[in-house]
Amino acid sequence: MKYDVVIIGAGPAGSIAAEKLSASGYKTLIIDPCNKKKICAGVLTAQYARKYEVNENYVERKIKGVRLSFKGIKGEISYRNTVEYSINRDSFDAFNLARAVNNGSELKKNLVLSINEKDSCVMIQTEKDIVLADYAIIAAGVSELSQLYGGTKQYAYCTQQVKYREPGDFFEMDLFPGGYSWIVPKKDNVVSGTSSDKGYPDIPGERGLIPINGPVKRTFSNRTLLAGDAAGFVSPFDGEGIYYARRSGEIAAQTLSRAISGNNPLSEYENIWKSEFDFLSMAKISRLLSNNTILEAFVREIKDNERFNKVVEDILTKEIDKNKTGYIFSLIRKLI
Ligand SMILES: Cc1cc2nc3c(=O)[nH]c(=O)nc-3n(C[C@H](O)[C@H](O)[C@H](O)COP(=O)(O)OP(=O)(O)OC[C@H]3O[C@@H](n4cnc5c(N)ncnc54)[C@H](O)[C@@H]3O)c2cc1C
Numbered sequence: 001m002k003y004d005v006v007i008i009g010a011g012p013a014g015s016i017a018a019e020k021l022s023a024s025g026y027k028t029l030i031i032d033p034c035n036k037k038k039i040c041a042g043v044l045t046a047q048y049a050r051k052y053e054v055n056e057n058y059v060e061r062k063i064k065g066v067r068l069s070f071k072g073i074k075g076e077i078s079y080r081n082t083v084e085y086s087i088n089r090d091s092f093d094a095f096n097l098a099r100a101v102n103n104g105s106e107l108k109k110n111l112v113l114s115i116n117e118k119d120s121c122v123m124i125q126t127e128k129d130i131v132l133a134d135y136a137i138i139a140a141g142v143s144e145l146s147q148l149y150g151g152t153k154q155y156a157y158c159t160q161q162v163k164y165r166e167p168g169d170f171f172e173m174d175l176f177p178g179g180y181s182w183i184v185p186k187k188d189n190v191v192s193g194t195s196s197d198k199g200y201p202d203i204p205g206e207r208g209l210i211p212i213n214g215p216v217k218r219t220f221s222n223r224t225l226l227a228g229d230a231a232g233f234v235s236p237f238d239g240e241g242i243y244y245a246r247r248s249g250e251i252a253a254q255t256l257s258r259a260i261s262g263n264n265p266l267s268e269y270e271n272i273w274k275s276e277f278d279f280l281s282m283a284k285i286s287r288l289l290s291n292n293t294i295l296e297a298f299v300r301e302i303k304d305n306e307r308f309n310k311v312v313e314d315i316l317t318k319e320i321d322k323n324k325t326g327y328i329f330s331l332i333r334k335l336i
Helices: 012-023 046-051 089-102 144-148 242-262 267-276 279-288 292-304 306-316 322-333
Strands: 002-008 028-031 059-063 065-070 073-078 084-087 106-108 112-117 122-126 130-138 155-163 170-176 179-185 190-196 206-211 224-226
Touching: 002 012, 002 122, 002 242, 012 028, 012 089, 012 130, 012 242, 028 089, 028 130, 046 084, 046 242, 059 179, 065 292, 073 292, 073 306, 084 089, 089 106, 112 144, 130 242, 170 292, 224 242, 242 267, 279 322, 292 306, 306 322
Parallel strands: 002 028, 002 130, 028 106, 065 170, 130 224
Antiparallel strands: 059 084, 065 073, 112 122, 122 130, 155 190, 155 206, 170 179, 179 190
């Protein structure tokens, strides 16, 4: 049997793509062994909450703002118009996958070993069988499989653990050049983690990788699309990836619907996400803040300068008007 679309990976990118395609009547299969715990701080950002419904099944706590610190200087940003959510990541992924299956997507709990693109179809070799499809979406996150098919290869290394501490309502970030530590409040405890671009921090905990270099050069071929982490869709500034995974999964589904029904080229995918995702600005801010002097002044201004505080809130909650990014860079540069 041949599928219209096979999706590899049931994270936020793959599950939403499967949900959208199966709801539109396409014969859709999602393949994931579903046997790995996802290492994630579990913050559904303001950007996510503005666009998507958030379900109480996986929410652990509302987040009211962020506390930033650098070398003992502490700045606090209370969100004015927005809220973020701390979630249980396993429940979130299970919820999204269930929606895909309820909409008619087939699920194979299996590992994909290789993907072979032919003129007339895509051949997907799993541990147990070979599956044929007209198109495939590679949404296998940071994995050997994604890497084999053009996926991202440069990461920040993260270690995180649960700590039994009274949770607050703020997301806490301790900044240092080349990384940061975080504390995310959960229902009854907190998750604490550290990321570094130089290798796994030498602290106990579970390990995970975050793509940091922005999108890969090419996210489409004749019959496959790369979505989510596999494509490098993570903000280089703050490591936000769930929103981009979900949104790229939606764009991938939309592109493939148009390819199946109208023979449209898969290059449409790249045109759409490039018009929406502004990773360049995020990378630029991140580069500016890799300088110790700027970073120190940045946190001090957040603490002392209300106007600057609001600008950083806009950056963190992604409420930046693309036309105003020049103004933001000039503000940060003036800190030197
Ligand atoms: C420590 C840490 C903290 C983070 N915190 C946040 C945060 O607070 N907020 C935020 O927005 N982002 C955060 N991120 C980033 C976020 O987790 C990712 O951007 C997001 O999960 C990407 O979704 P995805 O669907 O692309 O991939 P994933 O969620 O990684 O899903 C990929 C799926 O593919 C499957 N898979 C892999 N290989 C194969 C194969 N060969 N065959 C079949 N299936 C396969 C896996 O089992 C997995 O289920 C964090 C990341 C890390 C490492």
